[in-house]
Amino acid sequence: MLVCGWFEGFVPELSFVLLVMAFPAALIALAVARDGKLGPLCLPLLALTLMLEVCGIAMLLLRGQILEAPWFGGFPVAAAIQIYGLWLGPLLLVALAYGLTFDHWELREEDLRRFDARRNRSDGNTEG
């Protein structure tokens, strides 16, 4: 039996929630940064991080308070936070941020010209 007793209790749970919710945005930041800058993705990534973190903390704080807490959008507020805050909110935020910043940050015309030139130089595919 592996003993992982240090995972029990509010502080370890909160720490785990904070780490897990921050990790995706940190990986995205690593991938999209150009010269250490996030450009137009700075705000959407900040918003995503805050959205995930705030929802995670709120669900943790509201645990066991379904009967006392208010309702929103057809659900007790904790479930509403989970469904609207962790699922539907990020869906629109991330998909729109990706599409709307794609041409001037993710893959710019200049990048594509360089890519096409390199591909033509290497005469199509070479051995992988």
Place this chain on the structure above:
Amino acid sequence: MTPPVNLSVVGSAVIYLALVTGVGIWAAGRTKSAKDFFIAGQKIGWIVTAFATMSAAFSGFVFMGGPGLMYRVGVASLFICIPVGFTSGFLCWVVGKRLRLLAGLREIYTVPDVILVRYGSRRASGLAAVAVIIGTIGYLGAQIQALGILIEMVFGTRAVLGQWSLPAAMILGCAVVVFYATAGGMVAGVYTDLFQGILMVAAAVAVFYYCLHSGGGLEAMSRSIVGSEVFGPSHLDPFGTLPVMTAVGFFFVFAVGLLGQPHMLHKFFMLSDPRALKWMPLVIGLTQSACVLIWLGIGLAVPALVAHGRMIALVNPDQAAPQFLLSFTPPILAGMVFAGVLAAIMSTADSFLNIGSAAIVRDLPKAFGRRVPNEFFWGRVAVVGIAGIAAVFAFLYQDLIALVGTFAFGTFAAALAPAVAIGLNWRRVTATAATASMATGMVVNLGLEFLSKQTFLDWLPSVSLKAGVLPAAVSLSASFTVLLFLTWLSPAETQPDLDPDVEFVMDL
């Protein structure tokens, strides 16, 4: 499950199986090279790719297992599927662009190909191929088993064939998938995935409507559940029925672990143009979310109907979806959903047949410095071979294959996600760090999962993690940690000399 044999269900299943077979025949004429076979000739547009990615990602679990799990543990189960809110963009940002650009510059058909080009290490690439083969056998075996059970249920073959019913049903389902995957390779795979994806979305949205209709709306269903003695308030508390470590662990594994799923990463190699990535997250996210509606809808409606006394409490929670469909939706929709479940299973299975075959025909030989002369021909042979192996495992070791299937996602995640996701975005990651990370991920995940759940070998010790910590979360964390620490600890003189194409792609 109760065998719901009725003409609508049987008719839908027959029409569906005939249509995917037709797509296989059509695609066979368009598959003329290894590039066509493994990555659909790199000629696929963004909508088809997006649907193929979505339908490959979702197996029958979303349609049948998900509602059952929600019946059992409430909204806590949604932590498995709600990461779809951001994972499509996450996937495209972190790996999608670089995978597609690399595949445009080099002959890259598989994830181990990417590992080989990125790290220049046959050992790392070979280890990735081993992870792909282990996970593929597990995933595929579980899909074949599920396919057999579903076909047996739809056609009611047990009454006729007795003990031979399940093997016969598995052979029938497997034969259809193997036919179109062998004949048409990935061309057949993506176009059947498109059809299957549309069917899955339409079925899920229609069922959600009937869930709202039968339960009186979201709030009425929620209030019935909260007020029920059987379920109670904890059923609608995200952390009410599962430990926080389990619930948030699901979120971690199914969000971050996605970066290591070869059946999803593989789709980026097929895109005709890197510009096509632009709206893929929107389409993938919306279609995945539409499919998740069936999980949420049935997961709320059935407990609410039980609370109202309109359904009897389920002995087996996995009956939630079939019972609801057969009792509260029109027969034609029930038939469509059963076809949708077949679609979900088959679309996942065909992706694994292709990547498993590529791992055997391309990746493992390359790891030993060899090439198979006619990859196209041997790729087709390998599809049949890998399906046969998975089917035999699924039949002979039914419990074991179900077990392996459940941790295949975690195996891929722990073995491949750090090496691919961090490696494509951070130059300092060395082949040694990537290899150690992959080995750690595989060993820790397989070891923990196997020792915690196996009942086959009495003499092995039982390992269980306290406080609901998931083995997959531990192994994924461990493989990330190993990769990051070994990279940070590497002295400057061991920093890798990157391949010029890799360096170019990492610069963009």
